[in-house]
Amino acid sequence: MGFTKCVSYEPLPFIIKDTRRLEHQVLLGTARVAPISLKYYGFCFLKGVYILKLHFVEMGLRKNKGSPLGPRRVFDVDIQGKNVLKNFNIEEGQLNDYGFILSQYNVLIESHLEIHLYWSGNGSTVYPQNYGPLIAAISVEPVPKHHLSIALKAGIAGSSLVFLTLLLLVLWKLGYLGGKRSSKEDATQNFNAVNKLGEGGFGPVYKGLLPDGISIAVKQLSGKSKQGIREFVNEIGLISALQHPNLVKLMGCCAEDNELLLIYEYMENNSLDHALFRSEELKSRLNWSTRVKIILGIAKGLTYLHEESKLKIIHRDIKPTNILLDKELNAKIADFGYAKLNEGEHTHVITRIAGTTGYMAPEYAMRGHLTPKADVYSFGVVTLEIVSGRNSASYRPSDQTVYLLDLAYVLHEQGKLMDLVDPKLGTDYSWTEASAILELAMMCTNPSPTLRPTMSEIVTVIEGKAKIRTMSSAFHPLTDEIALNKATAALSQPSQSESYSTPGPSEATPSCSNSNNNIANEI
Structure with a gap:
């Protein structure tokens, strides 16, 4: 469901009680409810066919007397990943006796x-x-089968007893019985600093190891913090309903005492920020094709969030630290603590701005206008970082560094946008492909959100199925004269020009205005 302006910070009840009902009070007296998603798991079943019963009874909706209109509870139900109820409304269903x-x-x-x-x-x-x-209730029972013979029952019982005895012996030897180990402490070695992977939006992230040898990432949030609780609920409510190869997978959660834990799949190569700016070994593996793969992965993940998933999501905090890299350096979007549901044609006006300076779209940072184009802007900045190897977040107005986007604007106006390509790539990259991606990044960071492409259009360009129009020199007006002069002065220094890259040896060097000729279609 869509987010609306909250007037209270009191937590919403997730269990509704109906004291009017007396018969079958166990089933009908209470019900579990959630704003977006409820997911139930049952484990350790024997393989077979079971009878699943879902019990629904409406409670909690209040309609105005005398008015035919009122709140409507409409939702879908999936069992084993398959939809069984579509647009289900309890009040329109057939009640039993x-x-x-x-x-x-x-x-x-x-x-x-x-x-x-x-x-x-x-x-x-x-x-x-x-x-x-x-x-209100869920029940599961096996489909009745033919009675087993006494001998077979005895054999099964004996085998089960032997298996149970062996299992208890193994668990006792491993220390899992007798209260010797806490699963969360054992997985992370009691949140040892050695296992710390980094800092998330609202808490540290640790590497953990499950008893079966599977590595996990555990984010530790404070249950005393409103922000920590908000992110905990946000991540569970949103990620549990989203499944995509370019989104990090939430494996579980834990709420105990004042501690909230989110458990994710472990990413062997940490984050894009770590690979680009903090690890020379990882950066040496970021050849041109790998960088394009990462850019495309981020674009596909955002396309899914904006256009393809059942819940249309605006991430609000796309940046290198929130892009994780798996063993094969595939990109996965993480950290949905700031994410918002997109209400279609209605533009969000946000009073509490959330995100990271340097990656926030100007219309959102200054006026609170939030649309999917805010994520497009952030994607454009991240793309410039991937291609150039420069850190946009390291900019400080008081020192002599130049903001990456200011530098890109100046180079684009001078017809030298290709000078942004990371010199560590040498000549081992595609000039045409790099030029098209840089032009695309400039289009994504246009100050006007209506002139930015959608994420699906971006995917078609990166995949070579479409091309973009060449932008005019006035496409990105620089209103900050100090930033403009600073970027221009930096470009005039001889040492700066030595770091500029050259086109690949197998390609001709086209002019900047003709370098983005990919395929047939245009966006």
Whole structure:
């Protein structure tokens, strides 16, 4: 469901009670509800067909008397990843004799059961935010089978007893019985500083190791902080409903005492920030094709968030530290603590600006106008960093450094945009491809959001299925005269010009205005 302006910071109830009902109080007296997504897991099932029963009863919706209109709770239900209920409205369902709706399914379970109830775009979006999925009870039982013989039952019981004894012995030897190990402390060595991977938006991230040898990343949030609680709920509510190869996977969570933990898949090569600016070994692996792969991966992840997922999401904090790299240096977008639902044609006006200076779009940073084009702007800055090897976040107005975007503007006006290419690449890159990507990055960072491309258009350009129009020299007006003079002065220094790159040996050197000729279509 869409986010609306909150008037209170009091937490929303996730369990609703209905004291009016007396019969079948266990099933009908309470219900679990969430603004966006409810997901249930069942583990350790024997393979077979089971009868799954979902019990629904509406409670918590308040309609104005005498008005036919009012809040509508509409949501979808998936079982084992397959949709079984679409745009389901409890109030429109057929009640049974006991006053609730019973949906029954025969489900094949290999080893575990997954039930997902989620808001998919219909129904009420007004405050309070408790018009998302709701369920009163879930029951699972195996489909009745033929009776087993006494001998077979005895054999199964004996084998199970032997297996259980061996299992308990192994667990005791490993120290998992008797309270010797806490799973979270064991996984992270009690959050040892040696295992610290970095700092997330609201807390540190540690490397952990599960008993089965699987590496994980554990983000530690404070349960006493409103920001920490907000990110915890935001990440669970959003990431659990999103699945894409270029988004980091949330494996689980834990809320204990005043400690909130988010558990993610472990990324072997840390973050893009680490690879570009803090590890010479990793940067040496960032050849041209790898950099293009990373740029394309980020673009595909954002395309999924903006246009393809059931929930349309604006990330709000795209930057190198929030782009993680797996073993093969594939990019995965992480840290959804600042993410917002996109309400379609309605532009968000945000009173509390969140993000990182240097990556925030001007219309969002100055006026609070938030659309998917804000992520496009951030993507453009990150793309410039990947191609140039320069850190945009290191800029400080008081020193002699030049902001990367200011430098790009000046070089573009001088027809020397290709001088931004990282000199460490030498001549081992595609001039035509680099020129097109740099022009695309400049288009993404246009001060006017309406002139920026969409992320799906960006993907088609990077994949070579479309080309972009050449931009005029007045495309990016520089209103900060001091920044302009600073960037121009830096370019006039001899030492600066020595770091500029040259085109690859296998390609001719086209002029800047003709360097972006990729395929047939234009955006």
